[in-house]
Amino acid sequence: MMNNYGTPPVGIVSGHGAYLVDEQGNEYLDLLAGIAVNSLGTNHPAVVEAVSTQVATLGHVSNLFASPPAVKLAQRLKEKVGDDSARVIFSNSGAEANEAAFKLARLTGRRRILAANNGFHGRTMGSLAMTGQPSKRDIFGPLPGGVEFYPYGDIDYLRALVEINPADTAAIILEPIQGETGVIPATIEFLQDIRALCDEHGILMMVDEVQTGVGRTGSFFAFEKAGILPDVIT
Ligand SMILES: Cc1ncc(COP(=O)(O)O)c(C=O)c1O
Structure with missing residues:
Protein backbone atom coordinates (compact mmCIF):
# COMPACT_ATOMS: atom_id res chain seq x y z
CA MET A 1 0.00 0.00 0.00
CA MET A 2 1.00 3.66 -0.26
CA ASN A 3 3.15 4.77 2.64
CA ASN A 4 0.72 7.47 3.88
CA TYR A 5 1.09 6.84 7.60
CA GLY A 6 4.31 4.80 7.86
CA THR A 7 4.41 1.04 8.41
CA PRO A 8 1.62 0.09 10.88
CA PRO A 9 3.08 -1.43 14.06
CA VAL A 10 0.23 -3.90 14.59
CA GLY A 11 -2.07 -5.90 12.30
CA ILE A 12 -5.63 -6.09 13.66
CA VAL A 13 -7.65 -9.15 12.63
CA SER A 14 -10.81 -9.03 14.76
CA GLY A 15 -12.59 -7.28 17.58
CA HIS A 16 -15.31 -7.65 20.18
CA GLY A 17 -16.92 -4.87 22.15
CA ALA A 18 -14.25 -2.39 23.15
CA TYR A 19 -11.39 -4.83 22.39
CA LEU A 20 -9.25 -5.45 19.31
CA VAL A 21 -7.26 -8.62 18.59
CA ASP A 22 -3.98 -8.69 16.65
CA GLU A 23 -2.40 -11.38 14.47
CA GLN A 24 -0.72 -13.00 17.48
CA GLY A 25 -3.97 -13.12 19.45
CA ASN A 26 -3.03 -10.20 21.75
CA GLU A 27 -6.02 -8.17 22.97
CA TYR A 28 -6.07 -4.39 23.24
CA LEU A 29 -8.58 -2.12 24.94
CA ASP A 30 -9.42 0.21 22.02
CA LEU A 31 -9.15 3.79 23.27
CA LEU A 32 -8.87 5.13 19.70
CA ALA A 33 -12.17 3.74 18.34
CA GLY A 34 -10.95 3.95 14.74
CA ILE A 35 -10.29 7.67 15.35
CA ALA A 36 -13.70 8.20 16.98
CA VAL A 37 -15.55 6.34 14.22
CA ASN A 38 -16.40 3.10 16.07
CA SER A 39 -18.24 4.81 18.88
CA LEU A 40 -20.48 1.75 19.32
CA GLY A 41 -17.48 -0.55 19.64
CA THR A 42 -16.78 -3.57 17.43
CA ASN A 43 -19.41 -6.19 16.49
CA HIS A 44 -22.26 -4.55 18.41
CA PRO A 45 -25.17 -7.02 17.93
CA ALA A 46 -27.60 -4.27 16.85
CA VAL A 47 -25.16 -3.04 14.18
CA VAL A 48 -24.36 -6.58 12.97
CA GLU A 49 -28.09 -7.35 12.75
CA ALA A 50 -28.94 -4.12 10.89
CA VAL A 51 -26.07 -4.40 8.39
CA SER A 52 -26.60 -8.14 7.79
CA THR A 53 -30.34 -7.75 7.24
CA GLN A 54 -29.86 -4.85 4.84
CA VAL A 55 -27.14 -6.58 2.81
CA ALA A 56 -29.35 -9.67 2.57
CA THR A 57 -32.28 -7.48 1.43
CA LEU A 58 -30.73 -4.94 -0.93
CA GLY A 59 -26.99 -4.30 -1.11
CA HIS A 60 -26.79 -1.29 -3.38
CA VAL A 61 -29.22 0.96 -5.16
CA SER A 62 -28.12 4.00 -7.13
CA ASN A 63 -29.01 7.56 -6.24
CA LEU A 64 -31.47 7.55 -9.17
CA PHE A 65 -33.93 5.73 -6.86
CA ALA A 66 -35.29 6.12 -3.36
CA SER A 67 -34.86 3.32 -0.80
CA PRO A 68 -36.45 3.01 2.65
CA PRO A 69 -33.27 3.12 4.82
CA ALA A 70 -32.03 6.34 3.19
CA VAL A 71 -35.41 8.05 3.53
CA LYS A 72 -35.73 6.90 7.14
CA LEU A 73 -32.27 8.15 8.03
CA ALA A 74 -32.87 11.49 6.32
CA GLN A 75 -36.11 11.87 8.30
CA ARG A 76 -34.36 11.09 11.58
CA LEU A 77 -31.60 13.61 10.83
CA LYS A 78 -34.24 16.24 10.09
CA GLU A 79 -35.89 15.47 13.43
CA LYS A 80 -32.51 15.91 15.15
CA VAL A 81 -32.07 19.29 13.47
CA GLY A 82 -35.65 20.22 14.39
CA ASP A 83 -36.34 22.20 11.21
CA ASP A 84 -38.73 20.76 8.66
CA SER A 85 -37.19 22.82 5.88
CA ALA A 86 -33.86 21.00 6.38
CA ARG A 87 -32.55 18.92 3.48
CA VAL A 88 -30.12 15.99 3.63
CA ILE A 89 -27.42 14.85 1.20
CA PHE A 90 -25.54 11.62 1.92
C1 LIG B 1 -13.43 17.51 11.69
C2 LIG B 1 -13.19 16.57 10.57
N1 LIG B 1 -13.73 16.84 9.37
C3 LIG B 1 -13.56 16.01 8.32
C4 LIG B 1 -12.80 14.87 8.43
C5 LIG B 1 -12.62 13.99 7.21
O1 LIG B 1 -13.38 12.85 7.34
P1 LIG B 1 -13.06 11.56 6.43
O2 LIG B 1 -11.78 10.99 6.95
O3 LIG B 1 -14.24 10.67 6.65
O4 LIG B 1 -12.95 12.04 5.02
C6 LIG B 1 -12.24 14.52 9.65
C7 LIG B 1 -11.44 13.29 9.79
O5 LIG B 1 -10.82 13.02 10.78
C8 LIG B 1 -12.41 15.42 10.74
O6 LIG B 1 -11.85 15.17 11.93
Whole structure:
Protein backbone atom coordinates (compact mmCIF):
# COMPACT_ATOMS: atom_id res chain seq x y z
CA MET A 1 0.00 0.00 0.00
CA MET A 2 1.00 3.66 -0.26
CA ASN A 3 3.15 4.77 2.64
CA ASN A 4 0.72 7.47 3.88
CA TYR A 5 1.09 6.84 7.60
CA GLY A 6 4.31 4.80 7.86
CA THR A 7 4.41 1.04 8.41
CA PRO A 8 1.62 0.09 10.88
CA PRO A 9 3.08 -1.43 14.06
CA VAL A 10 0.23 -3.90 14.59
CA GLY A 11 -2.07 -5.90 12.30
CA ILE A 12 -5.63 -6.09 13.66
CA VAL A 13 -7.65 -9.15 12.63
CA SER A 14 -10.81 -9.03 14.76
CA GLY A 15 -12.59 -7.28 17.58
CA HIS A 16 -15.31 -7.65 20.18
CA GLY A 17 -16.92 -4.87 22.15
CA ALA A 18 -14.25 -2.39 23.15
CA TYR A 19 -11.39 -4.83 22.39
CA LEU A 20 -9.25 -5.45 19.31
CA VAL A 21 -7.26 -8.62 18.59
CA ASP A 22 -3.98 -8.69 16.65
CA GLU A 23 -2.40 -11.38 14.47
CA GLN A 24 -0.72 -13.00 17.48
CA GLY A 25 -3.97 -13.12 19.45
CA ASN A 26 -3.03 -10.20 21.75
CA GLU A 27 -6.02 -8.17 22.97
CA TYR A 28 -6.07 -4.39 23.24
CA LEU A 29 -8.58 -2.12 24.94
CA ASP A 30 -9.42 0.21 22.02
CA LEU A 31 -9.15 3.79 23.27
CA LEU A 32 -8.87 5.13 19.70
CA ALA A 33 -12.17 3.74 18.34
CA GLY A 34 -10.95 3.95 14.74
CA ILE A 35 -10.29 7.67 15.35
CA ALA A 36 -13.70 8.20 16.98
CA VAL A 37 -15.55 6.34 14.22
CA ASN A 38 -16.40 3.10 16.07
CA SER A 39 -18.24 4.81 18.88
CA LEU A 40 -20.48 1.75 19.32
CA GLY A 41 -17.48 -0.55 19.64
CA THR A 42 -16.78 -3.57 17.43
CA ASN A 43 -19.41 -6.19 16.49
CA HIS A 44 -22.26 -4.55 18.41
CA PRO A 45 -25.17 -7.02 17.93
CA ALA A 46 -27.60 -4.27 16.85
CA VAL A 47 -25.16 -3.04 14.18
CA VAL A 48 -24.36 -6.58 12.97
CA GLU A 49 -28.09 -7.35 12.75
CA ALA A 50 -28.94 -4.12 10.89
CA VAL A 51 -26.07 -4.40 8.39
CA SER A 52 -26.60 -8.14 7.79
CA THR A 53 -30.34 -7.75 7.24
CA GLN A 54 -29.86 -4.85 4.84
CA VAL A 55 -27.14 -6.58 2.81
CA ALA A 56 -29.35 -9.67 2.57
CA THR A 57 -32.28 -7.48 1.43
CA LEU A 58 -30.73 -4.94 -0.93
CA GLY A 59 -26.99 -4.30 -1.11
CA HIS A 60 -26.79 -1.29 -3.38
CA VAL A 61 -29.22 0.96 -5.16
CA SER A 62 -28.12 4.00 -7.13
CA ASN A 63 -29.01 7.56 -6.24
CA LEU A 64 -31.47 7.55 -9.17
CA PHE A 65 -33.93 5.73 -6.86
CA ALA A 66 -35.29 6.12 -3.36
CA SER A 67 -34.86 3.32 -0.80
CA PRO A 68 -36.45 3.01 2.65
CA PRO A 69 -33.27 3.12 4.82
CA ALA A 70 -32.03 6.34 3.19
CA VAL A 71 -35.41 8.05 3.53
CA LYS A 72 -35.73 6.90 7.14
CA LEU A 73 -32.27 8.15 8.03
CA ALA A 74 -32.87 11.49 6.32
CA GLN A 75 -36.11 11.87 8.30
CA ARG A 76 -34.36 11.09 11.58
CA LEU A 77 -31.60 13.61 10.83
CA LYS A 78 -34.24 16.24 10.09
CA GLU A 79 -35.89 15.47 13.43
CA LYS A 80 -32.51 15.91 15.15
CA VAL A 81 -32.07 19.29 13.47
CA GLY A 82 -35.65 20.22 14.39
CA ASP A 83 -36.34 22.20 11.21
CA ASP A 84 -38.73 20.76 8.66
CA SER A 85 -37.19 22.82 5.88
CA ALA A 86 -33.86 21.00 6.38
CA ARG A 87 -32.55 18.92 3.48
CA VAL A 88 -30.12 15.99 3.63
CA ILE A 89 -27.42 14.85 1.20
CA PHE A 90 -25.54 11.62 1.92
CA SER A 91 -21.89 11.16 1.08
CA ASN A 92 -19.25 8.50 1.67
CA SER A 93 -16.87 10.38 3.96
CA GLY A 94 -16.35 13.49 6.00
CA ALA A 95 -14.21 14.97 3.26
CA GLU A 96 -17.00 14.52 0.70
CA ALA A 97 -19.56 16.05 3.07
CA ASN A 98 -17.31 19.10 3.30
CA GLU A 99 -16.91 19.14 -0.49
CA ALA A 100 -20.70 19.43 -0.65
CA ALA A 101 -20.55 22.28 1.88
CA PHE A 102 -17.90 23.99 -0.25
CA LYS A 103 -20.16 23.70 -3.29
CA LEU A 104 -23.15 25.06 -1.34
CA ALA A 105 -20.99 28.09 -0.51
CA ARG A 106 -20.22 28.51 -4.22
CA LEU A 107 -23.96 28.33 -5.04
CA THR A 108 -24.50 31.58 -3.13
CA GLY A 109 -22.64 33.38 -5.92
CA ARG A 110 -20.27 34.83 -3.33
CA ARG A 111 -16.59 33.87 -3.47
CA ARG A 112 -15.09 34.07 0.02
CA ILE A 113 -15.06 31.15 2.50
CA LEU A 114 -13.56 31.83 5.93
CA ALA A 115 -12.00 28.82 7.69
CA ALA A 116 -10.12 28.41 10.97
CA ASN A 117 -6.37 28.18 11.42
CA ASN A 118 -5.39 24.63 12.45
CA GLY A 119 -8.83 23.31 11.48
CA PHE A 120 -9.26 20.00 9.68
CA HIS A 121 -11.94 19.26 7.10
CA GLY A 122 -10.52 16.36 5.08
CA ARG A 123 -8.03 15.42 2.39
CA THR A 124 -9.89 15.94 -0.89
CA MET A 125 -8.93 19.15 -2.69
CA GLY A 126 -11.91 21.30 -1.63
CA SER A 127 -11.82 20.08 1.97
CA LEU A 128 -8.07 20.54 2.03
CA ALA A 129 -8.53 24.09 0.74
CA MET A 130 -10.55 24.80 3.93
CA THR A 131 -8.04 22.98 6.17
CA GLY A 132 -5.86 25.54 7.97
CA GLN A 133 -2.76 23.39 8.28
CA PRO A 134 0.12 24.29 5.92
CA SER A 135 1.86 20.93 6.52
CA LYS A 136 -1.13 19.09 5.00
CA ARG A 137 -2.00 21.49 2.17
CA ASP A 138 1.10 23.14 0.80
CA ILE A 139 2.53 20.20 -1.15
CA PHE A 140 -0.78 19.77 -3.03
CA GLY A 141 -1.27 23.36 -4.18
CA PRO A 142 -2.71 25.09 -6.04
CA LEU A 143 -5.98 24.33 -4.23
CA PRO A 144 -9.46 25.71 -5.04
CA GLY A 145 -9.40 29.45 -4.29
CA GLY A 146 -11.39 31.89 -2.21
CA VAL A 147 -10.56 30.49 1.24
CA GLU A 148 -9.12 32.81 3.89
CA PHE A 149 -8.16 31.85 7.44
CA TYR A 150 -8.94 33.26 10.88
CA PRO A 151 -7.59 32.37 14.36
CA TYR A 152 -10.03 29.92 16.04
CA GLY A 153 -11.79 31.71 18.89
CA ASP A 154 -10.93 35.27 17.83
CA ILE A 155 -14.28 36.91 16.97
CA ASP A 156 -12.75 40.38 16.57
CA TYR A 157 -10.35 39.13 13.91
CA LEU A 158 -13.14 37.21 12.19
CA ARG A 159 -15.47 40.23 12.19
CA ALA A 160 -12.74 42.42 10.71
CA LEU A 161 -12.05 39.77 8.06
CA VAL A 162 -15.75 39.62 7.10
CA GLU A 163 -15.93 43.40 6.93
CA ILE A 164 -13.26 43.54 4.23
CA ASN A 165 -16.01 42.39 1.86
CA PRO A 166 -19.21 41.09 3.54
CA ALA A 167 -21.22 41.01 0.29
CA ASP A 168 -18.73 38.57 -1.22
CA THR A 169 -18.45 36.37 1.90
CA ALA A 170 -20.31 33.10 1.31
CA ALA A 171 -19.56 31.03 4.40
CA ILE A 172 -17.76 30.70 7.70
CA ILE A 173 -16.78 27.13 8.54
CA LEU A 174 -15.50 25.62 11.78
CA GLU A 175 -15.39 22.53 13.97
CA PRO A 176 -17.23 22.97 17.30
CA ILE A 177 -14.21 21.25 18.83
CA GLN A 178 -10.99 21.29 16.83
CA GLY A 179 -9.87 17.66 16.79
CA GLU A 180 -6.65 17.27 14.83
CA THR A 181 -4.99 20.15 16.52
CA GLY A 182 -5.35 18.98 20.12
CA VAL A 183 -9.02 18.86 21.19
CA ILE A 184 -9.74 22.58 21.45
CA PRO A 185 -13.41 23.44 22.11
CA ALA A 186 -14.98 26.64 20.79
CA THR A 187 -16.60 28.64 23.56
CA ILE A 188 -20.39 28.92 23.57
CA GLU A 189 -19.97 32.67 22.99
CA PHE A 190 -17.75 32.14 19.93
CA LEU A 191 -20.39 29.93 18.31
CA GLN A 192 -23.16 32.39 19.19
CA ASP A 193 -21.14 35.37 17.93
CA ILE A 194 -20.48 33.62 14.60
CA ARG A 195 -24.21 32.87 14.27
CA ALA A 196 -24.99 36.57 14.83
CA LEU A 197 -22.25 37.70 12.42
CA CYS A 198 -23.58 35.36 9.74
CA ASP A 199 -27.16 36.56 10.29
CA GLU A 200 -26.04 40.17 10.02
CA HIS A 201 -24.45 39.69 6.60
CA GLY A 202 -26.39 36.76 5.07
CA ILE A 203 -23.42 34.43 5.41
CA LEU A 204 -23.79 30.64 5.73
CA MET A 205 -22.62 29.26 9.08
CA MET A 206 -21.12 25.86 8.36
CA VAL A 207 -20.32 23.49 11.23
CA ASP A 208 -18.17 20.41 10.67
CA GLU A 209 -19.49 17.76 13.07
CA VAL A 210 -17.62 14.88 11.42
CA GLN A 211 -15.78 14.19 14.69
CA THR A 212 -18.17 15.73 17.21
CA GLY A 213 -21.62 14.72 15.90
CA VAL A 214 -23.84 11.71 16.51
CA GLY A 215 -23.75 11.96 20.28
CA ARG A 216 -20.00 11.95 20.83
CA THR A 217 -20.04 15.00 23.09
CA GLY A 218 -23.30 14.28 24.95
CA SER A 219 -25.78 16.13 22.72
CA PHE A 220 -26.51 14.77 19.22
CA PHE A 221 -24.61 17.71 17.69
CA ALA A 222 -21.96 19.59 19.64
CA PHE A 223 -23.31 22.99 18.51
CA GLU A 224 -26.59 22.34 20.38
CA LYS A 225 -24.87 23.40 23.61
CA ALA A 226 -24.69 26.93 22.21
CA GLY A 227 -28.45 26.99 21.46
CA ILE A 228 -27.83 27.86 17.81
CA LEU A 229 -28.69 26.25 14.48
CA PRO A 230 -26.07 26.40 11.70
CA ASP A 231 -27.10 26.67 8.04
CA VAL A 232 -24.96 23.71 7.00
CA ILE A 233 -23.95 20.72 9.16
CA THR A 234 -21.54 18.10 7.89
C1 LIG B 1 -13.43 17.51 11.69
C2 LIG B 1 -13.19 16.57 10.57
N1 LIG B 1 -13.73 16.84 9.37
C3 LIG B 1 -13.56 16.01 8.32
C4 LIG B 1 -12.80 14.87 8.43
C5 LIG B 1 -12.62 13.99 7.21
O1 LIG B 1 -13.38 12.85 7.34
P1 LIG B 1 -13.06 11.56 6.43
O2 LIG B 1 -11.78 10.99 6.95
O3 LIG B 1 -14.24 10.67 6.65
O4 LIG B 1 -12.95 12.04 5.02
C6 LIG B 1 -12.24 14.52 9.65
C7 LIG B 1 -11.44 13.29 9.79
O5 LIG B 1 -10.82 13.02 10.78
C8 LIG B 1 -12.41 15.42 10.74
O6 LIG B 1 -11.85 15.17 11.93
